[in-house]
Amino acid sequence: MSTPARPRGLGLDARKRALLERVLGREGVPPPAVSPIPRSSDATAVPASFAQERLWFLEQLAPGSGRYNLWRAIRLQGPLHVEALERALGEVLRRHEALRTRFVESGGRPFQEVLEPGHFPLAVVALEGFEAAERLSQARRLAQQEAARPFDLGRGPLIRGVLLRLDPEDHVLVLTVHHVAADAWSMGIVLGELGALYGAFREGLPSPLPEPGVQYRDFAAWQRRHLDGERLEQQLSYWKDRLAGRSAVLELAADRARPAMPSFRGEEQESRLGLRLLERLRRLAQAEEATLFVVVLAAFQVLLHRYTGRLDVIVGSPVAGRTRSELEGLVGFFVNMLALRVDLSGDPSFREVVRRVRESVLGAQAHQELPFERLVEELEPGRDPNRSPLFEVVFAFQNTPRRSLALAGLVPSALGARVETTRFDLECHVAESAAGLGVTIRYSTDLFEAASVERMLEHYGTLLESVAGDPDQAISRLSMLSGEERRRLVRDWNQTSTDCPQRSLGEVFSEAARAHPRAIAVSCGAERVTYAELDARSNRLAAYLRRRGVALESRVGICMERSPLMVAGLLGIIKAGGAYVPLDPDYPAERLALLAADSGVSVVLTDALLRDRVEGCGPAAILCLDAEWSEIEREPADAVTSGAGLGNLAYVIYTSGSTGVPKGVEATHRGVLRLVFGADYAEFGPDQVFLQLAPVSFDASTLELWGPLLHGGGCVLFPGRIPSWHELGEVVAREGVTTLWLTSSLYNAAVDEAPEALRGVRQLLVGGEALSVPHVRKGRERLPGTRIINGYGPTEGTTFTCCYTIPGDLGGRPSIPIGRPISNTRVYVLDAALEPVPVGVPGELCVGGDGLARGYLRRPDLTAEKFVPDPFGAEPGGRLYRTGDTVRYLDDGRLEYLGRRDEQVKLRGYRIELGEIEAALSGLGGVKQAVVAVKEDATGEKRLVAYVVRQGAGGAGAGG
Ligand code: AMP
Numbered sequence: 001m002s003t004p005a006r007p008r009g010l011g012l013d014a015r016k017r018a019l020l021e022r023v024l025g026r027e028g029v030p031p032p033a034v035s036p037i038p039r040s041s042d043a044t045a046v047p048a049s050f051a052q053e054r055l056w057f058l059e060q061l062a063p064g065s066g067r068y069n070l071w072r073a074i075r076l077q078g079p080l081h082v083e084a085l086e087r088a089l090g091e092v093l094r095r096h097e098a099l100r101t102r103f104v105e106s107g108g109r110p111f112q113e114v115l116e117p118g119h120f121p122l123a124v125v126a127l128e129g130f131e132a133a134e135r136l137s138q139a140r141r142l143a144q145q146e147a148a149r150p151f152d153l154g155r156g157p158l159i160r161g162v163l164l165r166l167d168p169e170d171h172v173l174v175l176t177v178h179h180v181a182a183d184a185w186s187m188g189i190v191l192g193e194l195g196a197l198y199g200a201f202r203e204g205l206p207s208p209l210p211e212p213g214v215q216y217r218d219f220a221a222w223q224r225r226h227l228d229g230e231r232l233e234q235q236l237s238y239w240k241d242r243l244a245g246r247s248a249v250l251e252l253a254a255d256r257a258r259p260a261m262p263s264f265r266g267e268e269q270e271s272r273l274g275l276r277l278l279e280r281l282r283r284l285a286q287a288e289e290a291t292l293f294v295v296v297l298a299a300f301q302v303l304l305h306r307y308t309g310r311l312d313v314i315v316g317s318p319v320a321g322r323t324r325s326e327l328e329g330l331v332g333f334f335v336n337m338l339a340l341r342v343d344l345s346g347d348p349s350f351r352e353v354v355r356r357v358r359e360s361v362l363g364a365q366a367h368q369e370l371p372f373e374r375l376v377e378e379l380e381p382g383r384d385p386n387r388s389p390l391f392e393v394v395f396a397f398q399n400t401p402r403r404s405l406a407l408a409g410l411v412p413s414a415l416g417a418r419v420e421t422t423r424f425d426l427e428c429h430v431a432e433s434a435a436g437l438g439v440t441i442r443y444s445t446d447l448f449e450a451a452s453v454e455r456m457l458e459h460y461g462t463l464l465e466s467v468a469g470d471p472d473q474a475i476s477r478l479s480m481l482s483g484e485e486r487r488r489l490v491r492d493w494n495q496t497s498t499d500c501p502q503r504s505l506g507e508v509f510s511e512a513a514r515a516h517p518r519a520i521a522v523s524c525g526a527e528r529v530t531y532a533e534l535d536a537r538s539n540r541l542a543a544y545l546r547r548r549g550v551a552l553e554s555r556v557g558i559c560m561e562r563s564p565l566m567v568a569g570l571l572g573i574i575k576a577g578g579a580y581v582p583l584d585p586d587y588p589a590e591r592l593a594l595l596a597a598d599s600g601v602s603v604v605l606t607d608a609l610l611r612d613r614v615e616g617c618g619p620a621a622i623l624c625l626d627a628e629w630s631e632i633e634r635e636p637a638d639a640v641t642s643g644a645g646l647g648n649l650a651y652v653i654y655t656s657g658s659t660g661v662p663k664g665v666e667a668t669h670r671g672v673l674r675l676v677f678g679a680d681y682a683e684f685g686p687d688q689v690f691l692q693l694a695p696v697s698f699d700a701s702t703l704e705l706w707g708p709l710l711h712g713g714g715c716v717l718f719p720g721r722i723p724s725w726h727e728l729g730e731v732v733a734r735e736g737v738t739t740l741w742l743t744s745s746l747y748n749a750a751v752d753e754a755p756e757a758l759r760g761v762r763q764l765l766v767g768g769e770a771l772s773v774p775h776v777r778k779g780r781e782r783l784p785g786t787r788i789i790n791g792y793g794p795t796e797g798t799t800f801t802c803c804y805t806i807p808g809d810l811g812g813r814p815s816i817p818i819g820r821p822i823s824n825t826r827v828y829v830l831d832a833a834l835e836p837v838p839v840g841v842p843g844e845l846c847v848g849g850d851g852l853a854r855g856y857l858r859r860p861d862l863t864a865e866k867f868v869p870d871p872f873g874a875e876p877g878g879r880l881y882r883t884g885d886t887v888r889y890l891d892d893g894r895l896e897y898l899g900r901r902d903e904q905v906k907l908r909g910y911r912i913e914l915g916e917i918e919a920a921l922s923g924l925g926g927v928k929q930a931v932v933a934v935k936e937d938a939t940g941e942k943r944l945v946a947y948v949v950r951q952g953a954g955g956a957g958a959g960g
């Protein structure tokens with residue numbers, strides 16, 4: 001087990017024992033040895049101890065790995081008496097049966113068989129053949145090789161040594177032991193005894209060491225007897241109770257996807273915390289009658305909470321497991337893992353957390369006899385052997401220095417060869433010394449990058465400073481980020497301010513029309529409309545609408561198929577100072593009526609064909625643009641003065657609402673302008689031809705319409721409804737479409753089925769849902785001349801919040817980032833207390849800046865809930881929109897999308913609150929209760945599935 005030298009974190013000194021006795025009463029405290037552990041006779045086959053059994057079992061599953069090897073490589077400078085060292089090693093081997101044990105299987109279980117003591121084969125390897133400068137690195141390489149070489153548990157012995165000779169007065173001793181025979185404490189014993197024995201043998205004296213009273217075999221036999229019946233029950237029931245209702249594993253956000261088969265490869269990073277901090281932490285511990293271990297563990301558990309958002313945090317922590325004095329000098333596998341669980345709910349002060357952790361530690365300590373392996377059998381039988389059970393993060397505290405090898409006449413030093421394995425996702429080792437605290441994090445390289453671990457060490461340090469400074473702060477208020485890191489996240493990565501026209505959409509369009517009067521603004525099939533024509537038409541319509549009572553911010557419904565007339569309609573509404581409310585002709589009549597009523601439209605624009613669709617939208621006046629155009633034509637072609645400014649409403653687009661009714665998002669002129677000016681995610685200008693493909697009731701249409709029309713570019717209206725790839729390809733080629741937006745699902749289908757349809761497209765924006773890496777890869781291959789851009793954004797942020805141009809080389813990332821905020825847009829990744837979370841840590845994406853909608857139309861409560869005061873912005877009254885999306889920062893400031901925090905889903909581009917459908921179903925006669933979920937069918941197609949409980953009936957039914 002990868003634990004520090006003397007894992008004394010929970011070891012009791014006299015004061016703690018007294019405290020423990022006070023807290024728990026005498027029964028809970030492990031008694032000092034009363035009846036001695038009896039020696040077992042040599043004849044009896046002794047089963048392996050619980051811990052050995054589990055390790056043996058793991059070795060059977062994946063034999064031949066060196067991952068359970070414990071090793072030390074010690075450089076010894078000076079005149080070495082090799083023979084004395086060899087004899088000393090032999091004597092250590094003789095003294096400790098555990099080291100010369102082999103395991104034999106009987107009935108599927110391992111038994112210990114002790115081999116006769118023999119000569120310790122110390123292999124000597126001469127490195128003098130190498131250049132002097134190279135010898136040390138050769139020694140490191142060999143030491144690492146040696147340390148990784150597997151043992152055969154069926155053969156033994158379970159210790160071996162190699163002596164590397166750099167020159168006659170410079171050696172490296174590499175000792176390797178299998179964990180089944182020893183633990184880190186045992187390593188200390190081996191080194192200590194070696195020192196004593198070597199000193200004696202060198203002088204020709206006999207061993208000065210007393211003979212061990214018991215052996216590991218005796219302990220194993222005693223443990224099985226001792227932990228039987230009532231005692232076992234009592235320990236088990238404590239742990240079962242203590243761990244009941246625990247949440248699933250922590251799932252620390254990793255840098256890489258967890259492989260199906262872990263490699264167990266690990267690396268380490270270290271940091272040092274100074275004496276001043278240590279002193280303050282000691283004082284805090286004293287004040288709370290807790291050990292320093294408890295205080296630093298409490299801070300570590302808070303760190304994990306801040307990293308994961310979990311209130312229920314369990315870490316594993318090693319205890320020496322030598323609960324009886326006769327075991328203290330013995331080599332063997334005694335170390336035990338305790339699951340230390342803390343409940344961090346209620347936003348307690350750190351002081352309170354220390355109290356909770358202290359209770360948890362004391363309780364665990366009092367029930368430490370139950371081997372972890374036995375507990376796992378009980379709680380998580382048949383679990384995945386490739387994941388560590390109960391916890392994947394370990395915390396170990398060491399308050400005595402790691403023992404080195406002291407051989408008379410020699411100067412020892414560590415070789416500096418690294419440990420390269422880990423059995424856990426992450427291990428934090430804190431060592432207390434005269435210089436302060438040393439923190440080492442060992443991590444699985446399957447999951448984490450060095451940079452993430454370095455940051456974690458910094459955060460831990462900052463957090464410890466923060467609790468030492470003010471332990472009465474609520475844990476949500478404790479700072480974890482350094483000032484510099486916070487500035488980078490909050491300020492530097494939000495430098496997006498760019499110049500934008502300071503006029504309304506109508507005015508900016510008219511300017512483009514004056515600059516490009518004869519350019520084609522809109523085309524649809526054979527129809528073509530120039531900028532000059534469109535400007536005049538929309539001016540006339542605006543004047544007409546003004547006469548019909550449309551004023552600043554009047555909502556005007558528009559229920560039309562894509563056509564140049566529809567575009568004139570939208571522009572006319574805007575120029576009149578109104579806000580358009582798209583009423584999708586495909587929606588059922590009731591929904592159209594509901595949207596019209598909710599938005600309070602005074603006028604609905606439509607055409608003769610669709611007129612009866614909007615009959616139910618009364619009391620709004622219904623205006624058929626085609627039928628009435630001759631009358632509209634009589635209006636003047638000059639611009640009307642609408643008075644609309646940047647902050648006025650441009651449109652209201654409805655999105656699904658969780659409580660049963662959709663909600664209208666109020667987008668502003670400013671929000672639209674910042675989408676298409678100062679952009680670096682795509683090019684806008686008179687040369688660009690956009691395809692208008694999305695229904696206007698989706699805000700993708702904002703980009704498709706205003707993107708070209710405010711820049712003198714072309715807007716090609718897709719003539720049909722649901723396009724065939726063939727049709728789409730034809731339109732793209734014929735009209736010279738350069739820029740196109742597709743939902744992720746449509747994009748996937750396109751690259752799978754008909755990439756040629758998109759050939760010639762220069763800028764392909766994809767989004768609305770997370771992108772699929774394989775499809776993006778395919779797209780990069782099949783559309784080599786196309787810039788593919790991941791476009792992310794909720795309607796509340798006006799189409800795009802973040803964009804990411806996908807590079808030629810995707811690297812090994814498990815997902816496609818959503819990139820950085822676009823112009824005049826700010827983003828923050830926040831925890832529940834709206835505090836920034838560090839790079840790499842998941843948090844809620846909150847959006848600020850010019851793209852923000854004003855809110856939800858006539859829903860002040862919902863608006864206040866989702867648009868919260870902006871704690872970071874400069875302008876007073878600024879707000880942030882809480883997207884409900886979980887994201888995290890990558891190292892370079894790009895964002896990665898991780899998922900939703902709520903019940904909102906995306907289905908073929910549709911944003912759906914499952915609650916809305918559930919509410920609708922529950923409103924049906926005969927339905928008592930309904931639950932809706934998204935399921936993937938066998939082909940991977942996502943669909944909505946509803947489960948309903950009938951009124952009066954007991955059974956539930958499901959329907960697609
Ligand atoms: P809507 O308001 O319809 O644009 O939906 C916005 C939601 O769609 C976001 O809050 C995300 O959950 C999801 N979404 C939009 N674009 C992306 C994207 N590029 N990657 C992942 N999710 C996205």
Ligand code: MG
Nearest residue numbers: 793794795799
């Ligand atoms: Mg969107």
